[in-house]
Amino acid sequence: MRITNQREIILEELRRLKTHPTADELYEVVKKRLPRISIATVYRNLERLSEAGIIHKLEYGGRQKRFDGDVRPHSHVFCVRCGRISDVDTVEGLSVRAMVLDPKGFEIIEGSLQFEGICPECQKGNSLTTN
Amino acid sequence: MRITNQREIILEELRRLKTHPTADELYEVVKKRLPRISIATVYRNLERLSEAGIIHKLEYGGRQKRFDGDVRPHSHVFCVRCGRISDVDTVEGLSVRAMVLDPKGFEIIEGSLQFEGICPECQKGNSLTTN
DNA sequence: GTATTAAATAGTAATCATTATCAAAAAGGA
DNA sequence: TCCTTTTTGATAATGATTACTATTTAATAC
Numbered sequence: 001m002r003i004t005n006q007r008e009i010i011l012e013e014l015r016r017l018k019t020h021p022t023a024d025e026l027y028e029v030v031k032k033r034l035p036r037i038s039i040a041t042v043y044r045n046l047e048r049l050s051e052a053g054i055i056h057k058l059e060y061g062g063r064q065k066r067f068d069g070d071v072r073p074h075s076h077v078f079c080v081r082c083g084r085i086s087d088v089d090t091v092e093g094l095s096v097r098a099m100v101l102d103p104k105g106f107e108i109i110e111g112s113l114q115f116e117g118i119c120p121e122c123q124k125g126n127s128l129t130t131n
Numbered sequence: 132m133r134i135t136n137q138r139e140i141i142l143e144e145l146r147r148l149k150t151h152p153t154a155d156e157l158y159e160v161v162k163k164r165l166p167r168i169s170i171a172t173v174y175r176n177l178e179r180l181s182e183a184g185i186i187h188k189l190e191y192g193g194r195q196k197r198f199d200g201d202v203r204p205h206s207h208v209f210c211v212r213c214g215r216i217s218d219v220d221t222v223e224g225l226s227v228r229a230m231v232l233d234p235k236g237f238e239i240i241e242g243s244l245q246f247e248g249i250c251p252e253c254q255k256g257n258s259l260t261t262n
Numbered sequence: 263g264t265a266t267t268a269a270a271t272a273g274t275a276a277t278c279a280t281t282a283t284c285a286a287a288a289a290g291g292a
Numbered sequence: 293t294c295c296t297t298t299t300t301g302a303t304a305a306t307g308a309t310t311a312c313t314a315t316t317t318a319a320t321a322c
Contacts, residue, residue, distance in 0.1 A: 001298090002288085002289055002290075002297090002298060002299070003289080003290095004288075004289075004298090004299060004300080005288095006299080006300075007299085022279090023279080023280080024279085036300095036301075037300085037301080038300065038301040038302065038303095039280095039301095039302095040280095040281085040282090040300080040301070040302075040303085041299080041300055041301070043279090043280065043281075044281090044299080044300085045299095047280095047281090059190065059191050059192060060190050060191060061190060063278080063279065063308090063309080064278095064279065064280095065279085065280090077234065077235070077237045077239060079237070080240065086235045086236075086237060087235065088231055088232075088233065088234055088235060088237070089231070089232040089233040089235075090230045090231055090232055091230045091232055096244060096246075097246075099221045099222045099244060100219055100220070100221055100246070101219075101220040101221055101222055102219065102220040103208065103219055103246075103248065104208070104217045104218065104219060104220075104251075105217075105250070105251035105254075106208045106210070106217060106219070106246070106248035106249065106250055106251070107248050107249045107254060108208060108246050108247070108248040109211065109246075109247045109248050109249070110246070110247050111244060111245065111246040111247075112244075112245055112246075113227060113230060113242060113243075113244060113245075114242065114243055114244075114245050115227075115228075115231070115234075115237070115239050115240075115241070115242040115243075116239070116240045116241050116242075117234070117237035117238050117239040117240050118237065118238045118240070119236070119237055120235075120236035120237070123236075123238060132269090133268090133269060133270065133317085133318050133319070134318080134319095135269090135270060135271080135317075135318075136317095137270080137271070138270085153308090154308085154309080155308085167271095167272075168271085168272080169271065169272040169273060169274090170272095170273095170309095171271080171272070171273075171274085171309090171310080171311090172270080172271055172272070174308090174309065174310075175270080175271085175310090176270095178309095178310095194279085194280080194307080194308065195307095195308065195309095196308085196309090263322100264321105264322085265320100265321085265322075266319100266320085266321075266322090267318105267319095267320090267321105268317105268318090268319090268320105269316105269317085269318075269319095270315105270316080270317070270318085271314105271315080271316070271317080272313100272314095272315085272316095273312105273313095273314100273315105274311100274312085274313095275310105275311080275312075275313105276309105276310080276311065276312085277308105277309085277310070277311080278307100278308095278309090278310095279306105279307095279308090279309105280305105280306085280307090280308105281304105281305080281306070281307095282303100282304080282305070282306085283302100283303085283304075283305090284301105284302095284303100284304105285300105285301100285302100286299105286300085286301085287298105287299080287300070287301095288297105288298085288299075288300085289296100289297085289298075289299085290295105290296095290297090290298095291294105291295090291296090291297105292293100292294085292295080292296100
């Protein structure tokens with residue numbers, strides 16, 4: 001995998017953001033530093049980087065995928081109203097994998113805790129603002 | 132919510148299947164009993180039924196959503212190769228919600244354990260068959 | 263049982279996130 | 293610098309889902 005300017009800046013900005021952005025949210029941010037970048041380049045790199053395990057692809061919630069620059073194992077909540085994702089602190093340390101009694105023939109790669117809820121903004125009433 | 136023939140049969144077939152089908156997989160099954168049903172009706176009802184909490188919408192893995200007629204809390208594995216989802220038996224009983232230390236302002240509705248892995252079929256080599 | 267009306271359906275068009283395509287540009291050696 | 297391979301930008305294509313609309317049906321009142 002070659003080091004291109006686009007790839008470096010995409011990774012840099014994703015790691016800086018703590019909002020688990022969608023591809024197009026990240027595109028808007030990256031465009032400020034690389035005004036000529038294509039949305040396709042953002043999608044392509046997010047895919048490559050997550051295949052390589054350098055970032056994490058999150059697929060809960062809405063129709064859009066979200067991305068996380070923090071690959072350390074941790075849990076997420078996603079807002080059922082607006083799709084926003086946040087990290088949650090949990091009493092981990094006890095391995096989630098160890099909780100499996102019968103994997104039904106699957107070779108398990110990893111496990112995580114996942115929560116659904118309503119985010120602070122949506123609790124304040126304005127549940128219409130899809131963010 | 133009115134009881135229609137289509138709605139009843141969609142629910143019946145979803146509850147019968149243990150495969151966590153996608154909307155179009157369920158459409159194919161339901162079509163055998165209701166040959167004139169529309170794919171839009173299947174989508175519409177799956178949405179209504181999951182809003183009402185009668186079924187569960189699963190949004191991990193691939194691009195297609197999957198549905199589960201079993202709403203009792205339980206964990207899933209999804210196959211990173213083919214997207215197939217299976218139930219997993221875990222040492223639950225200890226509430227997943229109780230493991231949250233800091234919910235970051237979210238009002239948490241529910242939590243679950245989630246696993247990624249490779250299903251028995253994909254382990255047998257033929258990882259091309261997207262199922 | 264018939265009339266009423268609000269909700270649901272079938273068929274299909276529209277949407278929208280993502281992926282594919284391809285010519286041109288850039289990266290990383292030799 | 294030259295060569296080969298990867299990546300990019302621009303845009304078309306795809307595919308799952310949702311929206312739309314005329315028609316049908318369920319639930320209720322009469």
